[in-house]
Amino acid sequence: MDNRSIGIFDSGVGGLSVLNRLVKLLPNEKYVYIGDTFRMPYGVKSVDVIREYSKKSIEFISKENLKAVVIACNTVSSCGLQNLYDNFDFPIIDVITPGSVDAVCVTVNGKIAVTGTNATINSGLYKKYINDINPDIEVRSIAFTDLVPAIEGGHSLDEIGKKIIEKYIDDFGDFDYDTLVFGCTHYPLAKSNFKKIFQERNKNVFLVDPAHNTALKLRETLEQLNAFSDFKEGSIKFFTTSEPERFKKLAIEHTKLKKEYINPVMVDLDEELKKR
Known part of the structure; x- marks a missing residue:
């Protein structure tokens, strides 16, 4: 049993497609989602920049006491994974x-x-x-x-x-x-x-x-670690780096979550990380 959170990271709202699958398969878990909408799109940026941005996002949500992270971003999965493996000690799952x-x-x-x-x-x-x-x-x-x-x-x-x-x-x-x-x-x-x-x-x-098999991989990882939560109901905390109202609108449109669960908090990653 492990009641710590599961982190989900994407450059924007795309990771909501993965979140949908995770919540459907593992509804009683506690999730923390960060969408780096301010620096989106990642796909046209250099590998070094993608690695820097993704590390900052994961570092920020790591304060939420994570037991695993799903990189719900193909761009980061394609060129930033090793950098994340080297900097964090929780399981990291790509898409x-x-x-x-x-x-x-x-x-x-x-x-x-x-x-x-x-x-x-x-x-x-x-x-x-x-x-x-x-x-x-x-x-x-x-x-x-x-x-x-x-x-x-x-x-x-x-x-x-x-x-x-x-x-x-x-x-x-x-x-x-x-x-x-x-x-x-x-x-x-x-x-x-x-x-x-x-x-x-x-x-x-x-x-x-890929969200379907990614959710299965997360479940397999939690099973191996005996890390399922014992919550009777799950929860989701959203962070975004710009335009929280726009993020909320898209999240309502593209997920089956109750509206009251979708209350994104805007954060400045650079400022937040300076405080640590």
Whole structure:
């Protein structure tokens, strides 16, 4: 038994797609979510900057007495994990490893399309992990550069977001994939637009959301450590580095949480860390 908190970190609201899965699978846990919306998007920044920003965010929420952290950000999972392993002693779970396993399990024709930010796609980790499992699978990856800002701007479900997605889907050309990986935790928030596009094109594609297997990995980790809580009801504390009202609006839109649970507190990470 362990009643400490589980940390969830993303560059913005994308990690809400992971939080949804965690709460569904482990509803009685205490969660602390931080979205670094002030420095978003991470995917166009340098590796050193991504490592610096992610370390600050985890350092901040570590004051909440954490038993594990889920990096609900593919960009940080692709290039900042080792830095976090080196600086913190609690279990840290990424989203790329579980997502790769899921993609390999569901593809039938052995052709997988990977979407993500520039940093995630440039890292090549999805292709590496997928081909480590099955070297015969063909993987093609494209950075959906404009999609994260669009989703953060409230366009995940509207025509603006749909047109952005269509533009990048077209870039896959005649690649006959049957599986598409959401290589950014923001993208499942626009899942209905992805579905519409494929339906309009009469194309059957399995959409892989790494959040599902990530939640299973967290449960497995807690089980191994005998670290489940004994709370009768879970709780969630939200932190954001800018625009808490906008964050709240998007969180209400994209989660099934009760509105009274969503009260994000804005923090200045640099100022908060100076106090320690």
